[in-house]
Amino acid sequence: MLIDNPTGGYRFLTGISPFSSGVVANAGHEVVHATLDAQVPWRQGFEQIDAHLAAVGRSRPALCAIELRCPAPYSMPDFIEFNAGYVELVRSWDLYVGDHNPLxxxxVAPANEPPAEPVLHAFSYTVEAPADAPTTFVVSGAGEIPEASLDDNEIIRKGETGPEAMREKAAFVAATMGSRLAAMGAGWSLVTTTDVYTVFMHEGLLEDAVIGQMGPATRHGMRWYRSRPPVIDLDFEMDVRGIRNEIIV
Structure with a gap:
C-alpha cells in the first residue's frame, strides 16, 4: 500500500516496522541521495543527517531513506533486537506516519573491510522541485525472503549457495524489485542505479537471473558490492533507485 507523507514530500510503500519497502517523491519534490564521505557510527550519523538537513533548509520529515553497513550478518533474533533500537530513534524524530515507519x-555486511560497529553509509531526503520534475525514488534493499517476513525458515533455498540455488535467489529478489517499482508507480525504465549485494557471484548469475528482468535499466549497468545481506542465511540482496541528484557529504 502506498501512503502519502505530505510533511516529508513523498509517498512510501508500506513494509515492516523497521522500514518501508520504498519511497517516491510527490509532485513538486525530488529525492536527493547523499553518500557520506566517511562512514560514522549510525547514531552519530543521524546527528550528521540532522545538521545537513538544517544546512539545506529541510526539516527532519524530509528524510526518506537510510543505508547502513554492519560488521557481520545478524541472527534473526539479533536483527530484530537491532531494529528495536533503530525504530526507537526514528520514533524519537517523530517520523512515523500513524503506525508506519516511512523510511x-x-x-548490509561488507565482506571486505567491514566496520567495527553498525555505521551510516548514505541517506536520502526530499527537496522542493518543479511540479513537472521527473519521478525520483528509492526502493529498500530486499533479500530472498517473502515480503514482510522475519521468519528465517521462509528464506528461499536456505543454506544453499551453489549456482542453481543462487540463480533462484537472485531471480526472486529481482522480481521483488520489479513488484515494488510497479507498486510505487515507477518501473525499470526510471531506474538510474541498481545495487547488488552478495559474496556468491557465480559465473552467469546476473545474466541468467537479473538482467532479463531489468529491461531498459541495464543501460545504467549495475554495481556489485561484495557484501552479505544483514541476516544469516540470506545470500543475495538488491536495491534500486531513480535519482537525478547524487552528492557526497
Missing part, C-alpha cells in the same frame, strides 16, 4: 532502508 526506506538498506543494511
Amino acid at each position: 526506506a532502508r538498506t543494511n
Whole structure:
C-alpha cells in the first residue's frame, strides 16, 4: 500500500516496522541521495543527517531513506533486537506516519573491510522541485525472503549457495524489485542505479537471473558490492533507485 507523507514530500510503500519497502517523491519534490564521505557510527550519523538537513533548509520529515553497513550478518533474533533500537530513534524524530515507519532502508555486511560497529553509509531526503520534475525514488534493499517476513525458515533455498540455488535467489529478489517499482508507480525504465549485494557471484548469475528482468535499466549497468545481506542465511540482496541528484557529504 502506498501512503502519502505530505510533511516529508513523498509517498512510501508500506513494509515492516523497521522500514518501508520504498519511497517516491510527490509532485513538486525530488529525492536527493547523499553518500557520506566517511562512514560514522549510525547514531552519530543521524546527528550528521540532522545538521545537513538544517544546512539545506529541510526539516527532519524530509528524510526518506537510510543505508547502513554492519560488521557481520545478524541472527534473526539479533536483527530484530537491532531494529528495536533503530525504530526507537526514528520514533524519537517523530517520523512515523500513524503506525508506519516511512523510511526506506538498506543494511548490509561488507565482506571486505567491514566496520567495527553498525555505521551510516548514505541517506536520502526530499527537496522542493518543479511540479513537472521527473519521478525520483528509492526502493529498500530486499533479500530472498517473502515480503514482510522475519521468519528465517521462509528464506528461499536456505543454506544453499551453489549456482542453481543462487540463480533462484537472485531471480526472486529481482522480481521483488520489479513488484515494488510497479507498486510505487515507477518501473525499470526510471531506474538510474541498481545495487547488488552478495559474496556468491557465480559465473552467469546476473545474466541468467537479473538482467532479463531489468529491461531498459541495464543501460545504467549495475554495481556489485561484495557484501552479505544483514541476516544469516540470506545470500543475495538488491536495491534500486531513480535519482537525478547524487552528492557526497
